[in-house]
Amino acid sequence: MSVPAHPRVTDVIETPVAAPARPRHRADIEGLRAVAAVLIAVYHIWFGTVSGGVDVFLLLTGFLITGSLVRAMERDGRIAFGAFWTKLVKRLFPAGAVVLGAVLVMTYLFFPRSQWMTVIDDVRAAVLYYGNWHLAAGSVDYMADNSAASAAQHFWSLAVQGQFYLLWPVLITLAGLVAVRLGVRVRRVAFAAVGIVFVVSLAYSLWITAVEPVWAYFDTGARLWELALGGMLALVVHRVDLPGTLRMIAGWLGLAGLVSCGLVIGDSLPYPGFASLWPTVAALLVILAGAGEAANGRFSANRLLGVRPLTWLGGHAYTLFLWHWPVLIVYLELTERVRPSLTGGLMVLASSFAAALFTTRVIEGSVNRVTKRHRAPSWSLAAGVIFIVPVLAAGSLWAHSIDQDRRLRLELSSNPLAYPGAAVHLNPELAAGLPDLPIHPDTTTVARETIDQTRSCNAVVEDTEVVSCEFGDPGSDYTIAMVGSSHVRHWFQAMRTLADQHGWRLVTMTKNACQFSSEEQVYRGEVYTECTAWNADVMLELAELTPDAVFTLASLTDRKEDEHVPTGFVDRWRLLDGMGVDVIAIRDTPRFDFPVPECIDRNGRDECSSPKAESMAEVPPFKDLPNVPHNTRFLDLTDSLCEDGVCHGVIGNQLVYYDTDHLSYAFSRSLAVVMEPQLLEAVGQAVPKGEPTLVDAAMTLHESAHS
Template sequence: MSAIIAEPKSFRPDIEGLRALAVLGVIAFHFGVTDLPGGFVGVDVFFVISGYLITKHLLQEIDRRGTVDLLTFYARRARRLLPASIFVILVTLFAGYFILAPSEQQLYSKGALFASTYVINLWLIRWSLDYFAPDASNNPFIHFWSLSVEEQFYLVWPALLLLLVRVRADRRSLFIMMAGIAAISFAACAWLTDVSQPWAFYFSPFRAWEFALGGLAAMTLSESWAKRSAISPLLGWAGLALILGTYLTVSEEDPFPGFIALAPAMGTVMVLLSGMRESRVAPKNILAMAPFQWTGKLSYSLYLWHWPVIVYAAMLMPDMSIVQRLACLALTFVLSIISYHLVENPIRRNAWLVAGTGRSIGLAAILTVSGAALAYGNAKFAGRNFNPEQQLIATSAERSSSVRQTDESCVADLETVKPRPCVFGASMSDKTVVLFGDSHADHWSTPLIEIAKKEGFRLITYMKSSCRATRMTTYNIKLRRDYTECDDWREQAIKEIIAMKPQMVIVSQLSISHLDEEISDPSEYPLRKQQWAEGITSTAEELSDVGIDVVYLRDVPTHKSYIDKCVARALWQKREPSVCDTPRAEAMDDADAKTEREIIARVENARYVDMTDLFCSETTCQAMIDGKLTFRDRHHIATPYAASLAAPMERAVFENQMAHIQNGRTNAAKDRAVPMAR
């Protein structure tokens, strides 16, 4: 991260140390230090520091000259930021040629292009809102989003200050305006965090309040007051506690930024104000220690390098040990030192560039255009490496299920509450089978549609993204709240299914084994498992009690990596696809499956069907079988492979049941009362 460099005469070691604290939090989070789950808020610390320093610097220039020299300001920013960032982008693209599959090289070249032009945050908003977007965590350029937000702030804020100077606004008016910006921006950010979190997180106007808080801190208190005040050290310690407390207690599952981001932002303001006073008991003395100073100087380079290092390392070593992670950390520091001394500092302080504002602006233009052009060229070059083998993997991963090929809306999105059943197979038949569940039901739709056509029955789907058939409220990571839309949709779907009187309902859903990913407190897991058992029983019994046969499919394996990307990389690197296999003990939880089997066994007219052998041997769950990609990600069946499963699925699900479907409902079912749909 940047945070404008102060002039030597106003250099504050505590701010350099604060930068170190910020970047170390971000690195710890990305390197998987579980004891610091909130380390990512280091970015928010950077935003406040930037707002403080840039406002202080610009106000000093206004006091000296009565104006702001925009071109000179932008020239300094260009020398400071662009050379190092473009250098990292180019090295990352080059390394990606040897590590990434051609399809990934194409995709992430877009990230490099948007990073080079400082608008990657806008691209990521669209990416994050797309439920089926490729895995963002593998994008080696995603961390440039915060630099884009800063650059957009640098572009607007000085120009706004200059406008106010020209209309002769006084310091009080400026303060009120900045406070208004902070209030409006924060209110919008807090609201959108619950409504559309990607916009609140990535869009610069909704992060402006953090920069504005830094600006307000630069204007609020006079340095003479801060130097005399006895509470300054206490203020600093309280601020440091807020920052570190957020590092320790917040996680990426929390609704962030919103109100939570106030803690690190206000903590940073408090530390900044405290640092104006000389005191032996102030936190500034710790922040001024040599390790913090050295790390703070490298903070921008460290931020640039740490993410591509850990992303590429994780691709090459999916199960990294602590020693390997420490080696990655050492590599990050080595690369940062090299770029700091050979790229960042020499260009920033180059006498020829400093002497001419136009030269620095020209350099900025050249670097921006060059970065964008090379990223575009890299994407085109990667496209030429799409051999038939790579094309087959890409097609298998991208091909939608038979349901989605017909109509995407057959699988309801997160916000949809009203069920939308879709009909396949023999649509005029009076023999009906219902497929009910989430996206794990959807991936079975392809073979089920083929079976329905062959056997002449009607297949009706009731499916909703991330919405299990089990009656239990779950937490949705994308919405960052309880998934109440799922509860409403599920109840309506069950009523409609019962009123429809199908011969069979096939239930498929993300399994109980994934519950631990949806809770922050492990102590809640036993209670959640109990709720899960009660929810399965409730759903299955309500269907069974009206004479409907219920088939509960055991969930598919969950692989350790994204299979499509892993296999494509392996083939590109001339390795066997088997390197992407996952041990069966890691991919499947037999204890949870036993619990589900016992629950279903207690429900009349219900059967538990386990088709794990279609994906796994006794020891291994395979990435490819008979030349076909088994999964398009970690746990969704690739459609071409799913299409090959019609025959074994028919035997597993319909054997000894087809006569029942063909002959209609059993006499027992006919004797039962069926509630009418409302």
């Protein structure tokens, strides 16, 4: 007697009622896809702002997928998960992989080394459909200048859709199980389930957009309501049949609202949040206007959307979206522009159309021909994987090559005579005989390596409490606390080297974009309340720690205003004076108007300098500052960064900055030898007789090398 196989969940769902008739083909929806794709491209190319097109794509994805899944449940009593996902793989992976492969090639050919690892990481995240979380974690501002954007950055929205494709079949299946249990229609339970997702996600989107808009932009949870709204619409649209006049008004109002979305919203409102209701409601009106038996009247917007050119373009909307962004970014890189001219933008648009047409016809067409002959799901899966694997492999091999080069430079840099950094100023003979070697750190990895040195010991923008770490001798009788913004943080390697050398205890308390000051500060145009709270917490921490000295900034440099000493700085010094804590205030560093690593990659090390006067005062602004508390001592290492009024991007074969104004970890460490005399004088400590200093060790090494 044979035992029946254990039934799967998806096999036991029965349809409570007869399945509805298959919905009629909506040509206007293809046209709506075309409009959304063109709007995305146009607003990205010429305006650099939100267009609302991505929101329309998300809503349409929810509309089409939800309708398809629910009809499958009503028709078959189950969802064929394997067939569903493999069809998506066949539809999405080949074209996406071709574009991502092209991004890797274009990055190698046209972009500076300093951007290579960023693109490799973005491509890997895009291939594996977690690109939105990758960008959110990196706090990438999507509304920033395109010139600073990755050519694969736009794949974030496809990652959101990919995560939706994994979640939605499970949700609809569970809705079907509940429907069977309750004896009601699948469609009704599915609508309730999707409605719950809509309400929860929208509420979360409004909250997270107000609290952390950059994160919210990429957050799947903050976007899921747009897909759910499309899903709810799919489940009720067959019942909608608006009166003729109302249908006409809804269609044109929706289309006009969609086209004008980018002009009205632009960058003025946090996104998504309330602002994203504009394009989604506009698209909803268009879809409702096209529903019913009497839809697409002679002068309706839906009839316009259903014309042959727009429906043809709608068939290429996906590949146009894929190509427009990398083509734009390459154009901006080659022309060194922030925004294309009218002619340049038209060239970008035309090139994107040509690439999209080629990808659709040749790549997708070939895949479709193969899978039509071989209909098994495994062939659809293979068709996608065959394209994805080479892209992943190419990215991994390239990353490995970059790492090998980084290791070589690191090995070479272990010779202090070949890579002295700031110590080159100690001996003119050393500067004159400096060998011509690749700079260290590598421009490709310097930013990540520098930030990683203290990533876990630093408060990020949204933090209000102190994040601190301790280094050096925990039992030392002398403690220095490093307190302030990233311009305090980038002295960490120098200070740690000196703390280890002299047996001090070093405690770090730093926060992004937040000065150690009593004044209210501004971040990205808004009052930086997190910084105010952090400053208050710092004072409590210092009162408990009672360090011997606090190392912080003495001045602020800026290319838009003169170097100055904020009043809030002096207020903090006075408070510390009352606590019996010394202040070691170091002059701020120069600021360039270009990323130094990128400049070196493009123009060579000798062409990447900046006049000191563009960001720094001729005389330190604290030199004649009145009413300086008696506990405060000043350090000024500008002479180790600038020579004869010019600040250099490479000194002693070391890369000085990892961006426009932050010291690289290696050069910061090299500054310890020139900081040591000033710091020892500031803390009032004499080196015990016979104990070598860093300066002594460096001079001995230089003399032995030249003897």
